[in-house]
Amino acid sequence: MPLYDLSIAELRAYRGEVVRPDDFDAFWSATLAEARAVPLAARFEPFDAGLKIVEVFDVTFAGFGGHPVKAWLILPRQREGKLPCVVKYIGYGGGRGFPHEHLLWPAAGYAVFVMDTRGQGSSWSKGDTADPVGSDPAHPGFMTRGILSPETYYYRRVFTDAVRAIEAARSHDAVDGARIAVTGGSQGGGISIAASALDGSLKALMPDVPFLCDFPRAVGLTPRDPFPEISRFLAVHRDKVERVFATLAYFDGVNFASTDSTPALYSVAIMDTICPPSTIFAAYNAHAGAEKAIREYGFNDHEGGGAFQDRAQLDWLSGRI
Amino acid sequence: MPLYDLSIAELRAYRGEVVRPDDFDAFWSATLAEARAVPLAARFEPFDAGLKIVEVFDVTFAGFGGHPVKAWLILPRQREGKLPCVVKYIGYGGGRGFPHEHLLWPAAGYAVFVMDTRGQGSSWSKGDTADPVGSDPAHPGFMTRGILSPETYYYRRVFTDAVRAIEAARSHDAVDGARIAVTGGSQGGGISIAASALDGSLKALMPDVPFLCDFPRAVGLTPRDPFPEISRFLAVHRDKVERVFATLAYFDGVNFASTDSTPALYSVAIMDTICPPSTIFAAYNAHAGAEKAIREYGFNDHEGGGAFQDRAQLDWLSGRI
Amino acid sequence: MPLYDLSIAELRAYRGEVVRPDDFDAFWSATLAEARAVPLAARFEPFDAGLKIVEVFDVTFAGFGGHPVKAWLILPRQREGKLPCVVKYIGYGGGRGFPHEHLLWPAAGYAVFVMDTRGQGSSWSKGDTADPVGSDPAHPGFMTRGILSPETYYYRRVFTDAVRAIEAARSHDAVDGARIAVTGGSQGGGISIAASALDGSLKALMPDVPFLCDFPRAVGLTPRDPFPEISRFLAVHRDKVERVFATLAYFDGVNFASTDSTPALYSVAIMDTICPPSTIFAAYNAHAGAEKAIREYGFNDHEGGGAFQDRAQLDWLSGRI
Amino acid sequence: MPLYDLSIAELRAYRGEVVRPDDFDAFWSATLAEARAVPLAARFEPFDAGLKIVEVFDVTFAGFGGHPVKAWLILPRQREGKLPCVVKYIGYGGGRGFPHEHLLWPAAGYAVFVMDTRGQGSSWSKGDTADPVGSDPAHPGFMTRGILSPETYYYRRVFTDAVRAIEAARSHDAVDGARIAVTGGSQGGGISIAASALDGSLKALMPDVPFLCDFPRAVGLTPRDPFPEISRFLAVHRDKVERVFATLAYFDGVNFASTDSTPALYSVAIMDTICPPSTIFAAYNAHAGAEKAIREYGFNDHEGGGAFQDRAQLDWLSGRI
Amino acid sequence: MPLYDLSIAELRAYRGEVVRPDDFDAFWSATLAEARAVPLAARFEPFDAGLKIVEVFDVTFAGFGGHPVKAWLILPRQREGKLPCVVKYIGYGGGRGFPHEHLLWPAAGYAVFVMDTRGQGSSWSKGDTADPVGSDPAHPGFMTRGILSPETYYYRRVFTDAVRAIEAARSHDAVDGARIAVTGGSQGGGISIAASALDGSLKALMPDVPFLCDFPRAVGLTPRDPFPEISRFLAVHRDKVERVFATLAYFDGVNFASTDSTPALYSVAIMDTICPPSTIFAAYNAHAGAEKAIREYGFNDHEGGGAFQDRAQLDWLSGRI
């Protein structure tokens, strides 16, 4: 599918359709407070990944509900002093995989902390973290689990895990807790936007073709999953449209970005059929920070900038943390 | 996709590839005993379905883990004495829907008891029953939830609900508990095979193009969901093939059918690309009862016999319960 | 395919592109007069449908050209006085099927009269009525048969049958001829719009995601059959575009609706890729009656409201006939 | 779709699955006798096709039922004596089109007589011949019209037209009636096989990737139309399988070929997904003549040999008529 | 895919997005001068094509770089005086094929000169001409070969060949060099637009659904090859967008048409998904000649007018050369 969204000029000015709930901040404050009531209990076990010039730890920490969440911490073996750390979240359906799938940041001299996504990790890279919470009737996939209220929605648990992951990364001796960046592609990008806003003290935010932004526009605009999981749910539950979008407003990247002033480097693909470019510009344009940039890839679908964006992130982050 | 499975002659003789675990019966006895330790607590609340010549009850009963499971009980308004009852299970992704979607059996003079499938009911007909149990990492869909052990597998809960549904149907005053049949199409057919074997006292079993049979052959044979949910899980979790098939053996229709002697009417579609005909013949050929028949639809895909099979069931069941 | 038609606001105001031929009424008056010159000769033969609480008649009546047209008449077995009757038309490619496929209205206390569609009934539900009239060169399907003039067009015969079906329903003793509604989904909805306008004395019209409206917009807008049968015909007969649309104007739902003041309940699916929502709004907005309503299903394709719309029709019709 | 049918060695030996009805010859003798009872009435009207070195006639003759059938007769303008003539039939969905679409044989010095196919000519090349006969319920397309008995089947009319076309070609002064060949691709090839056998006096038969052979194997083997029109009809009319195949046996190329000893040049494409190669070999292997050959195209789908086969036909026919 | 481009009214006014490079004429003058520095060396060898009423020559001439380029010259065998000649170019992926694939113009009394396209001729009709020039990294296909500069771009060689083909046609004794027309469909149409402008002395230009026009709009507008070869190249070479479009401007049909006043007959298909109608109107609207016409086919995809357009060309060209 070629160009189907707004024109470039319209995209650069587009503000999104979502409305911020009055109790958005209260909802998330309460959620995080509840999570933090359980000790983080981060464990870092040395892991033989078959590699030589990096050091790998198999991490477990207490996420939402105190549930154990897995991660990798990977450090350059040769290092001096505490390291700046990139916390990385994973795209939809994937898991933390193997440590050797995450060598970019260590090769560039950073620590990387890769959070597993609860319940996922069975569609393209393997995951090791259970989601022990059930759900009301839901469409196959993760997008509609518990979607009838913000309290039960799946991403409440994931975003909370994501904030706790930053705290877990900070808790390791080799990491300089004042120099943390978050990143991720697609769902990982969406999570990074939420985590950055919720943590509030990061040095850099680098969402790559982020998902989970501007739901009111996204749902119905693109035929490619996972946004259409929500359409299909609503095609059955025809009487629950209002409730579903009321829930989603608490998880919309636009609503996180609009109060976040962390320096940010976004990317967007103009032919993206999974995360329509307008939904990404909605978040980017809302982002509250003065120091922000977005890389536009004019002829790419959801693969976005790929290795070009990796390089752009390396350059942009260099010296920043 | 046209003919792709065994020839008709081979199908009629095919016995399946699954092996029955030694502790199959023990596993299920323990499972049911555990479920029955919680009171059934079936509630039948009158429901205004906008209909005149039938009477509808909104049913709730305690399924696996004591979790509340929903159902409809629909009775002809004009009736004499206790009624024979057809317990009906729903196809993959569907839910109990509306009462007016289940008028066939009442129109033919039977009670019908329609069980909701926990967690489903968001892909084509709506469901109202939560599955409050979480899962290890799983592929979108229900096929791989908890698949790493029989104890945690999703269908352990569903099949247990199905047995309890029969008990709930029996508990209603208008129903003659000695005259119960089970039926269902696709996943509903697979559930009916399990429920019939596990209950052990039914008068008739009518699985229509049943799903969930002969997993070792089915997984990898057809490209159409839901069987491939399992292939895709294994494509990621390349190291868990053995464990997954060990779990599935406890839920395979062939292993239920081989000890069940309930009179049975199966149907099979020779061009079925969702439930390959060989997998259905594996169950049918294994069925232990002397009184059994199967309708073959030579040019149909998964829609099977449709209204022809409805009529065949009406005729076959008539006088039998 | 997600949203592709006009916005909701535009849809609600959209008036269609078709022009009403000057002799539209004359054409149909002459057509009906010609048909009524042949005696209706409705026969009602009792039919054993395997059901108990309804009574079924196998109906034959003289349609267009005096050709025998089949139907089912299904009545609640327990009844008092004459019954209001719902005349139901079938979707494209289907036929009257089995009586047990039409239990909704009898279960709600109405008579239902289900008209077979001549020549169809071989794509999803079976039909029993021949169309003994041949055709000039036509594209596979029914949309272009005889399309080079209104006199020879296929739907001239079908719409005439539809009016005669109402007359046949009225002719049965159990039916109260003053309390007739028409309904149908897709093609059945399009037929109901024509039949209501042509009969002129009905109590209710309930077209569900109706087809056959606003041809000038529909042809070329959607890639999913059956509208594209016409595009493909014109892709070959490049010199007949004008003649084809001149014919279609006599069969366009918009032109029937604009003079019909029967109380009406429409439905429309905003993501419908077979009957684009604009074409349905064109008919609905043109409808001449003051008492009209339309149910919008925002996330559905051509399945529309499904069982939700059934329920909406039950409620809306209740007390109205 | 790559290789999916029998191996080359198996193909070359394959005999087909169809059985020849006892009254096959009687059926066709009666059919032709009935057709010939109406005068052929071939009219040849000069037609300005915008061409210079050929002469074109717009032909009308009485086909089955005396119905007017259209054709083109195209002759090299410079000619001496009577010409050998190639009678050409058209592929499924096409019509006789324009004269300038049929220049190969005139360019090679032959007369060509191109028969229109009744009712078709609206899918890729335009047709001008009506099929004035209606049908019982049928699936869109021509394959199932009147399929419940040989007497009413659509191809009874077409094959009869085809025999009459040969007679019409012979009736023109410029044509040497003793030197006639028949040819056609796909459906045109199937028609040529029937016409050659029914005429019984031709000099050459050149079916190119012929359709309409070995129905019992073809239906269900390939997913690409038009064979699956029959499967889909049977998927609805599940109770008419036997009748349908009983009808088709009277129209199967294998049954025509087995008594025809006309010198023949077939072609077959080994990757043909519309006319499976086995069905073509079934006819070729059955062909009764000693002088026969088949060109195999190992890497082609239904486009077959294309211009290579044109050239092969030019060479093979040269000197033969 | 149905209508997706501008409305008819907008199309008729649309001017394209491409900008003409300042040195456009200089670039092409230099290119042609360089080619003409090598002798044309056209050889015409009699060829036995199996045909009688035409005479065929297998042609070789020196194209770009002096590379040997193949062609067919086909003449009516019966002729008086010199003939007007139609030079024909081939669509993307095809080659000159067999002489018997090009009989239209000879049948109408013209000479036809059919140029092979270097390197192509392996996707649908066979070619016989090598392209001895290699390329920088390129996407499969011909669209991106040498695309990083006008000097190395593949179509520089092809368009030069096309001009030389006209010169080769003129060089044959039977051809009247003052009466030359050029034509071709799709890529052949695009080549004809360039050749007409570059030759500057033709009597008629007949591009049929021409390709290679208005690249800035075309690339990204349609998902069907070959335009998307460029998008996919740019999806990888994300840093070369500007260079690629700078190159393409030298090869854009709009830039050729805007200085060409040759009488012209264009065709366009309004549902064309390979050559979007706007891109064709951009060239047509830019065409500098007063004597121009365009045939619009409202319901066709890239097959365009097909045999209707052949006939339109026959009529339009008649008397003109």
Place this chain on the structure above:
Amino acid sequence: MPLYDLSIAELRAYRGEVVRPDDFDAFWSATLAEARAVPLAARFEPFDAGLKIVEVFDVTFAGFGGHPVKAWLILPRQREGKLPCVVKYIGYGGGRGFPHEHLLWPAAGYAVFVMDTRGQGSSWSKGDTADPVGSDPAHPGFMTRGILSPETYYYRRVFTDAVRAIEAARSHDAVDGARIAVTGGSQGGGISIAASALDGSLKALMPDVPFLCDFPRAVGLTPRDPFPEISRFLAVHRDKVERVFATLAYFDGVNFASTDSTPALYSVAIMDTICPPSTIFAAYNAHAGAEKAIREYGFNDHEGGGAFQDRAQLDWLSGRI
């Protein structure tokens, strides 16, 4: 597409269909001798890849015909003594990309030398190496360039480049020339098989789901590119089947493997629709070395073992070089 090739038992015994040409070795000896007549001229220029713990060189060396071929050499920055080196080839359509796309082997302590593939690098990862050689008519893609003789075939140049790449790697000071392994996925795997056999002195061969094996079976077995490029070429050039397969025999992995005794670790995916498992087993089973192993991935398509195979290679290679 699920299982479509031989059964597991048949795969493990399958020997392939290709025949080794008598002058296979002579052809390759002459080819390499010719290439080695040009000085290798390997240049290693330091490259700033934005990374810290590895050292990167931008490499250029003389490949086939002395043409400049690009590569990356990446070394762990902290190292002692000469390093064992893995030479890596790239999958079809890709190029050497960025250095940061090749961090696995350096992270494990090896040098990695990544060869660009001439002409490719425009479909998924970018390439920087031209293929300055043109071609006879060819199908889009690289599979049929120059395919009419072994001398002109595209892969003659690529395989020669691959041997020279090993020599270039050896020529760097940091590399221990006696400890070289080759690897690559898909096309890269096919190249590695050829390079290993042609070099003759390697310590390890690790082809991952290798392409380019057993052409006679592969072409026609799978519908997914790139093997079908050859089928489509032959579908046009119907008269060149024999020549094409005669050429391919000189480039078939089976013919390289059968004389190579290098220790080898293969991988194969049983559901691979691009490189059918039988074609890979044909090479593996032919491999002449005693020390060989193959990892089978039962539920994977062409993604094969992915990160699991990376880990398997790390473990298998450890201690071996």
